[in-house]
Amino acid sequence: MKAKEYIKYTDFLAFYFHQRVAYLLLILIKNTRITPNQVTLLALIFGIFSAFSIILEENLIAVVFLQFSFVLDCLDGQLARYKKMSSSLGMWLDNLVDRVVENAIVIALSFHYNLLNLGLYLVFINMFFSYISDLEIYQNVQYKKLTQLQKIIFSPIYLLHRSFVTLLLSLSIFLPEILFLLVVIYIYGIIFKIYRKFYGLAR
Numbered sequence: 001m002k003a004k005e006y007i008k009y010t011d012f013l014a015f016y017f018h019q020r021v022a023y024l025l026l027i028l029i030k031n032t033r034i035t036p037n038q039v040t041l042l043a044l045i046f047g048i049f050s051a052f053s054i055i056l057e058e059n060l061i062a063v064v065f066l067q068f069s070f071v072l073d074c075l076d077g078q079l080a081r082y083k084k085m086s087s088s089l090g091m092w093l094d095n096l097v098d099r100v101v102e103n104a105i106v107i108a109l110s111f112h113y114n115l116l117n118l119g120l121y122l123v124f125i126n127m128f129f130s131y132i133s134d135l136e137i138y139q140n141v142q143y144k145k146l147t148q149l150q151k152i153i154f155s156p157i158y159l160l161h162r163s164f165v166t167l168l169l170s171l172s173i174f175l176p177e178i179l180f181l182l183v184v185i186y187i188y189g190i191i192f193k194i195y196r197k198f199y200g201l202a203r
Contacts, residue, residue: 006078014163022074036080043072047101051108063170070166113176125186132193
């Protein structure tokens, strides 16, 4: 059993931390009856617990739960590859849980820090960005490679990988001003998606 067969590269933070921790858990549960979808639902539970911990002002516990929720999000994919149980339902459930957890954290932070309007706006643009991204995935849209200049211009989009969104949300538990940064990055991400749609001609 080789790690590289199950650890999928998305970005360096997830690859060198979350995916590695998930792989250790995979070794522990690979021969059990636990299914990938059960792991996904467990990730949802820990994400919701994190949101409630924010409301209860248990900030450190909230961060631990949120980070562990993302580790489980990595684990479900690894377990699916190991048990050859990948499915459209699993992909849909995984995306749904990601959005629910992220938005639950945003709403909890918004209530806790009296930033409800900002929180609702962030939820909206998060869902809109994710909707565009999911369309590209399900429709198997492929674009021409970006030029070096385009890569530099749109480099902040790298922060929209889920590991970095989870990190920024974790930091927001202590510094709510980071939510404003997330809004800006998501808007930038939507501009990027629109640019690719009209100018990043499909192959």
